Amino acid sequence: METDVLACIYMAEKESLVDVLVVGAGPVGLITAYQLARFGGVSVRIIEKHSKSVQDAYGRAITLFPRTSEMLDQLGLADELLQEAFACRETVAYNSLGEEVHGRGWSFMNEMKDTAFDFALVLRQKYQEETFRNALRRYGVEVEASVELVGIDINDTASSSLHSVTATVQDAEKKFLKTIRCRCLIGADGGRSSVRRLLSIPFEGATSEDKWVRIDGHVKTDLPKPRAYCSIESPTHGNVLWVGLDRGATRIGYAFTDDRANAYAEFDEQAAITEAIAAVKPFALGFEQVDWWTIYTVGQRIAKRFSVDNCVFLAGDASHTHSSGAAQGLNTGIHDAVNLGWKLSLVLRGLAFPTLLNTYEIERRPNVQKLIQYDADISRLMTNRLPENWQGEPTADVNEVLGQIMDEAGSFSSGLGISYEYQADNPLVSSSSSSGPLKPGVRAPDITLLKPGTFERTRLFRETPNIGSFYLIFFATESSQGVSRAVFHGVEQSRLLKEWIASRSITYLTILPTKVPSVYGSLGRAYFDIEDKPGYQRYGIDPHRGGIAVIRPDGWIYFVIDIHTDVTNELEILFKGILLDPF
Structure with a gap:
């Protein structure tokens, strides 16, 4: 025993x-x-x-x-x-003379709009x-x-x-x-x-022969904008990266070429500091403390x-x-x-x-492949070389090309332009017949809303936290009677929708176009659009007819539905391909 x-x-x-x-x-x-x-x-x-x-x-x-x-x-x-964190709201590029230049180097901040997080969180x-x-x-x-x-x-x-x-x-x-x-x-x-x-x-894929040095620390410098995302066009160290970090620290990155490697019997921390000082010329640089440094291979x-x-x-x-x-x-x-x-x-x-x-x-794969192509081009440009499959002028200025590619990739880099395209085998991104501005698979706009009673401002994303649940956002009509009320009633009577809501697969939310004294009777928590109804406009919904936006748990659009008599049936068809009947 x-x-x-x-x-x-x-x-x-x-x-x-x-x-x-x-x-x-x-x-x-x-x-x-x-x-x-x-x-x-x-x-x-x-x-x-x-x-x-x-x-x-x-x-x-x-x-x-x-x-x-x-x-x-x-x-x-x-x-x-x-x-x-350090909230970085500015990018700047300097040429080899130390002059600020535009349309070159880093420019991705230009696309950081239409979001409460209009900055790089460093x-x-x-x-x-x-x-x-x-x-x-x-x-x-x-x-x-x-x-x-x-x-x-x-x-x-x-x-x-x-x-x-x-x-x-x-x-x-x-x-x-x-x-x-x-x-x-x-x-x-x-x-x-x-x-x-x-x-x-x-x-x-491939790992290139290119190597970069990254060094973090606390520095003294005469760089005009040291707390920005900077690039410095160095003829010897490539397109040098300078980033203001949290706690007042700074990151500097530069190309680790054969010349750099051959100049030292051992490339140690002191060598990394020496080359960082050379990389940011004509600006002065002194290190008070080094937190970390590394050499890594690009691929x-x-x-x-x-x-x-x-x-x-x-x-x-x-x-x-x-x-x-x-x-x-x-x-x-x-x-x-x-x-x-x-x-x-x-x-x-x-x-x-x-x-x-x-x-x-x-x-995820198509978006990763897109990133890899951008990254391959950017990493070559940052080492003073044109992209591998470059079709333009062979004498093009690499820093101008870098600025162009950074600008082109801006909405993708910020993430705000990342979307999931229609594919026949993806039930989450169907071919939409909606005539509105939002198609399945795009980021749901984070519109400003007003809370009932106090009219305190809030954001849709704050009121739709990711709890692993889809959100049915009901955009009510101007009148509390009529089509939207009938739709509310129909949805409330739907057995499947009620069961999915009970299982926390779906959560209701109601948005009203104008302020009213009471939101009692709305489906889920209720909020108001702000003056001139920009929320309705962003979602392509007529305030006189109403509509429904279905948002995935991760904040992308699943579907936008115009209000009509069979809306409940359409919702059930949408979810039946994804959600199981929990009961």
Whole structure:
């Protein structure tokens, strides 16, 4: 009997069950785990190969662009980030003489409009991770470090509701092996992903011979705008990056050419400082303190596939890598995490069809491929070379071309222009017959609203937090009677819609075109449009007829519906292809 008890204890220590195992505790892994914990109904664990003290030594990513900040805001994380971040609202380029020039170098700030986050949120990755870890801890989930994934086995015959993935992990300190059986495993473990390697997923693309130096620290300088996103056109060090960081620090980046490498027996921290001083000439530079520095290789790669059997998924650098030239790595990874998080939650909670998970790669891959092309061009231009497939004048000024490409990629870089295009196999982006300005798959406008009674201003995104639920936004008619009231009644009587709402798959919200003393009787929480009804205009809805905007949990448009007699049936048809009847 004693032997049996000991065997049971041994097995309990060696094997455990969880719904989702996240591998990698960088921002992408933390945001993925946080969403699953926040939405509820799904158990989650997150493991990290490196201890936190080791991770703290890395400078890594620094910039969150507007769309990313919006998504983090809807997850309740932006306010805390803003308490520590530096809000950068200006880009500037200097030529080799130190003169400010326009239409060259960095110009992406020009497209940061139509958002409350009309700036680059600059905060070094280790401080972002602290915020995300603290948020995850509030849901009772701690990062398990130092724990390394050493094996993955997928039971192809198991039901999707069972724990079909067996992960073998090793404690880096105690060296013993454990197995974790899970329903899904997320590989968010970086460019050298163990998950991708263990599943033999090809990582396609190329690593160039180009190398860049990045150095963070506290500096003294006569640069005119040291707290901006700057580029300095250096004839010897490429298009030099200068970024004002949090806590008064600065990041400087420059090309690490053969000349730089050959000039030193060992390229150490002092060499990195010496070359940084040369790179920013004609401006003066002195370092008071160096926080971090590195040399890294530039390359663009993308995984052959982002998932295996809809039970293992790759996200962030595990599925695609690129240079920091476009400053998109962290942002793209968070876009991956947010796109995947709500879909995985709904499926694992039995509220959505498992085929919903197919849309993760369908939606993310085209945007990643677009980024990789931009990044390949930008990284060459920043080393004073024209893009590889350049069709223009061979003598073109590389800094002018860089400005043109940065301008062209502006809405994509900010994230505000990222959309999910129509594809026949994606039920989330159908071919819309709506004549309005918003099509399925585009970002939902974050319109200004007024709260009932006080008429206090708020934003739609603040009132539609990401809780893993679709939002039905009812734009009521001018009159409290008539078509919209009939629609309200019809929706209230719909069995399927009521059940989906009860399961938290769908949430109601009502927007009224004009202020009234009472919003009693509205579906869900109610708000008013502001004067001249710009909200109705942005959504292409006539205040005299009303309409419905269906917004995905991640803030993209699912559909905009004109009010007509069969609107309830149309809503049921839309959701029947995605959501399961929970009862």
